[in-house]
Amino acid sequence: MKKPFTTLCIALAAGWVSLVASASAHAQSVLNLYSARHYSTDEALYTNFTKATGIRIQRVDADDAGIISRLGTEGSASPADVVLLVDAARLWKAQVDGLFLPIKSAALETAIPIHLRAKPQTDGSTAWFGFSTRARVVVYDKLKVKPEDIDTYEELGEAKNKGRLCTRSGSHPYNLSLFGSMVEHIGPQKTEAWLRGLVANMARAPKGGDTDQVKAVASGECAVALTNSYYLARLMRSNKPEDKAVIERIGIAFPNQATWGTHVNIAGGAVARHSKNKDAAVKFLEYLASPEAQQYFANGNNEWPAAQGVVLDNPALQAMTGGTPFKSEVIPTSVVGMNQVKVQQMLDRVGYR
Ligand code: FE
Numbered sequence: 001m002k003k004p005f006t007t008l009c010i011a012l013a014a015g016w017v018s019l020v021a022s023a024s025a026h027a028q029s030v031l032n033l034y035s036a037r038h039y040s041t042d043e044a045l046y047t048n049f050t051k052a053t054g055i056r057i058q059r060v061d062a063d064d065a066g067i068i069s070r071l072g073t074e075g076s077a078s079p080a081d082v083v084l085l086v087d088a089a090r091l092w093k094a095q096v097d098g099l100f101l102p103i104k105s106a107a108l109e110t111a112i113p114i115h116l117r118a119k120p121q122t123d124g125s126t127a128w129f130g131f132s133t134r135a136r137v138v139v140y141d142k143l144k145v146k147p148e149d150i151d152t153y154e155e156l157g158e159a160k161n162k163g164r165l166c167t168r169s170g171s172h173p174y175n176l177s178l179f180g181s182m183v184e185h186i187g188p189q190k191t192e193a194w195l196r197g198l199v200a201n202m203a204r205a206p207k208g209g210d211t212d213q214v215k216a217v218a219s220g221e222c223a224v225a226l227t228n229s230y231y232l233a234r235l236m237r238s239n240k241p242e243d244k245a246v247i248e249r250i251g252i253a254f255p256n257q258a259t260w261g262t263h264v265n266i267a268g269g270a271v272a273r274h275s276k277n278k279d280a281a282v283k284f285l286e287y288l289a290s291p292e293a294q295q296y297f298a299n300g301n302n303e304w305p306a307a308q309g310v311v312l313d314n315p316a317l318q319a320m321t322g323g324t325p326f327k328s329e330v331i332p333t334s335v336v337g338m339n340q341v342k343v344q345q346m347l348d349r350v351g352y353r
Pocket of ligand 1: 228
């Protein structure tokens with residue numbers, strides 16, 4: 001009774017092999033990219049990559065959460081080769097969910113500083129790499145606030161800033177990453193006390209996105225807020241009179257310049273766990289780390305390049321830092337993800353919605 005079953009298995013296996021063979025022959029020329037980035041300058045990136053390699057990019061656009069859940073649902077049937085996400089905590093989450101295929105690449109390890117990529121696996125491979133950086137900066141009302149009262153993250157939780165602070169939800173990944181970095185810098189106990197201070201200093205309950213916080217400072221509703229740098233750069237580059245008025249009214253501070261440096265988050269990428277086209281996927285990530293691609297990648301969203309030695313020519317970012325580079329923290333980006341669960345529990349305890 002066993003024989004027909006074995007024969008069937010061999011026949012099925014043979015069919016499967018020929019299917020895989022034809023699939024990989026086809027896969028050589030197309031790379032499936034799942035991207036949380038939707039910036040028009042990224043188009044030039046893909047065109048240049050295709051010109052240089054003959055590999056065509058097929059893109060699926062969704063937000064980070066959408067991509068992570070889609071990869072999970074598709075499992076081993078997923079056509080994804082490369083995944084691009086826009087926050088360290090989300091990259092870490094996707095790694096923990098087993099959605100990435102850790103790789104070894106001398107080119108990437110040379111270009112991307114060690115603190116801007118995943119912690120190496122035991123075999124020396126890396127699950128994801130950062131390709132651009134954004135700073136989480138303080139915005140303040142120049143009419144009401146002295147810059148020396150808000151030039152560290154710690155001061156935002158002190159009594160002198162009571163009734164002034166506006167933020168988006170505490171559980172948003174951008175805040176979770178900042179709070180996770182605070183755990184690394186000052187320890188969990190002081191971080192929880194600090195978070196309690198932030199809640200006590202709120203001008204209103206957390207709501208909206210980063211740009212909403214900036215506008216709330218400009219309108220006088222709040223006096224101090226947190227935002228990612230690229231939202232500010234967008235307002236600075238806008239020609240709308242209302243955006244120009246916002247920039248007129250606010251001051252920008254890069255916190256903790258005298259200590260560990262301003263908190264920096266990343267946008268980054270990885271090879272998808274079930275990629276049928278791993279070599280091309282690695283090639284694409286290596287291309288993203290090249291100086292030319294770094295300009296497009298970072299500039300597409302007014303960010304700073306992650307690759308060493310690449311200097312970005314972006315007038316808004318230059319104006320934001322007064323033309324000189326700012327000091328950014330150098331803790332491993334992966335720890336902000338690891339601290340997330342701890343931070344979420346603190347937020348529940350202190351009532352930070
Ligand atoms: Fe954003």
